[in-house]
Amino acid sequence: xxxxxVNLGDLTTSAQGLGCxxxxxxxxxxxxxxxxxxxxxxxxxxxxxxDTADIYGSGHNEVLVGRAIHDRRDRVQLATKFGIDxxxxxxxxxxxxxxxxxxxxxESSLLRLGVDVIDLYYLHRPAQDAEIEETVGAMAxxxxxxxxxxxxxxEVDSDLLRRAxxxxxxAAVQSEYSLWxxxxxxxxxxxxxxxxxxxxxxxxGRGFLTGTVDRTALGGKDFRGxxxxxxxxxxxxxxxxxxxxxxxAARKGVAPAQVALAWxxxxxxxxxxxxxxxxxxxxxxxxxxxxxxxxxxxxxxDLADLDPLGAQxxxxxx
Numbered sequence: 001x002x003x004x005x006v007n008l009g010d011l012t013t014s015a016q017g018l019g020c021x022x023x024x025x026x027x028x029x030x031x032x033x034x035x036x037x038x039x040x041x042x043x044x045x046x047x048x049x050x051d052t053a054d055i056y057g058s059g060h061n062e063v064l065v066g067r068a069i070h071d072r073r074d075r076v077q078l079a080t081k082f083g084i085d086x087x088x089x090x091x092x093x094x095x096x097x098x099x100x101x102x103x104x105x106x107e108s109s110l111l112r113l114g115v116d117v118i119d120l121y122y123l124h125r126p127a128q129d130a131e132i133e134e135t136v137g138a139m140a141x142x143x144x145x146x147x148x149x150x151x152x153x154x155e156v157d158s159d160l161l162r163r164a165x166x167x168x169x170x171a172a173v174q175s176e177y178s179l180w181x182x183x184x185x186x187x188x189x190x191x192x193x194x195x196x197x198x199x200x201x202x203x204x205g206r207g208f209l210t211g212t213v214d215r216t217a218l219g220g221k222d223f224r225g226x227x228x229x230x231x232x233x234x235x236x237x238x239x240x241x242x243x244x245x246x247x248x249a250a251r252k253g254v255a256p257a258q259v260a261l262a263w264x265x266x267x268x269x270x271x272x273x274x275x276x277x278x279x280x281x282x283x284x285x286x287x288x289x290x291x292x293x294x295x296x297x298x299x300x301x302d303l304a305d306l307d308p309l310g311a312q313x314x315x316x317x318x
Contacts, residue, residue: 003046003294006274008197009171011120011150013077015265016294017049018042018287019201019280020065024057032064034282039068041284043075045291051174051199051278052113053081053124054105059112066113079120079199080109081154081174083127083135097127097135106142122152122174132156132163140168152199158190165194174199177275179209179263179306180229180241180313188271197274203264204279204290205229208238210257211246228315237314244309248302254293257286261293263306 004015023035039050052065062080069076082105085094109118121142127135142148150171153164164170173191175184177200184198191198206224207213213224224230229238242256249256261277268275279290298306 001045001291001295003291006197006268006276008120008152008199008274008276009150009169009195011077011171013276014046014048015276016047016261016291017051017077017079017199017276017278018047019278020050020052020061021056022280023064023282024061030282034284035064036068038282038284038287039065040072042287042291043069043072045288047287047291048075049077049079049120049199049276049278051079051201053084053122054109054112055081055084055086055124058086059108062109062112066115070114073115077119078113078115079122079152080113080118081122081124081152082106082109083124095125095128097123097130097132097138099130099134099138099141101129102135102138102142106147110147117146118148120150120152120171121148122154122172123156124154126153126156126160132160133167136164136167136170143168156187158187161187161190161194161196165196170194170196172197172199172276174201174278176200176202176317177264177267177277178203178205179245179260179309180205180238181317182310183317185271188273191273192271197276200264200275200277201280203277204257204260205242209242209245209260210255211242212257227318229313229317231315234315238312241309241312244305248298248305252296252302254296255289257289258293258296259298259302259306261290262296262298263303265294266298266303 052061152172154174177184245256249259264277
């Protein structure tokens with residue numbers, strides 16, 4: 001299949017990307033070689049937006065991604081993030097965005113990635129120690145210096161987006177968005193007005209919506225075992241959402257993950273903005289399944305079953 005391209009601001013990229021976080025941390029055991037092979041397969045399939053961050057594996061993920069794309073750099077729109085500082089320990093995370101911190105973070109990411117320029121550079125979360133104007137102003141200086149091509153923000157509201165855009169155009173806002181997480185729709189009007197797009201992380205509900213995750217068997221390395229939507233009575237209640245997705249999938253003869261992704265893709269037309277989901281995986285078989293979702297279309301009957309599910313979720317996102 002041929003993956004279509006879309007525009008995030010002035011950045012042209014594949015209509016679906018690949019989130020690489022789980023290749024280094026948070027989702028159980030990892031495998032370097034399998035992860036590299038998955039990134040290579042993604043590029044072969046036409047997935048060109050590769051997403052990482054300096055926090056993932058405390059830099060490990062940027063090194064991994066850099067090694068995977070070193071001989072394929074011209075085929076990649078490379079996205080990374082900065083701003084979450086956990087150098088003082090996991091329990092003492094700081095959200096940083098001073099001009100000096102921005103500059104240091106970019107230099108460190110460029111070194112780990114082994115590249116001269118980052119295509120899409122995100123502020124990972126609004127900073128605690130700087131106003132958005134200072135942070136985006138420093139990011140804009142990176143664009144002027146040729147170290148970054150496009151700017152993005154993650155998990156911001158419309159007010160912060162507009163303030164940031166007044167300093168420098170924002171190509172994309174990356175936020176969690178899926179059948180069971182609709183919060184990002186609050187920023188859609190501003191994105192439409194300003195010409196940016198939404199990059200949807202966790203479009204499969206961290207795997208819950210795929211029906212393939214055994215909630216009772218999540219090990220200590222997998223943070224989902226402690227996630228409010230997976231654990232205890234909330235997890236049991238939310239199973240009804242996964243079951244509803246599975247019912248639609250069975251009716252269509254496709255995988256539940258493909259239904260969940262097709263819903264996110266379809267929201268682009270319904271909301272009038274570009275939406276690029278970046279499902280994360282560290283295995284080729286799930287990557288190929290996710291890419292095939294681009295060929296799945298949902299009927300009015302399907303949407304009637306799926307659209308109400310967001311209001312039924314129990315538990316906070318984190």
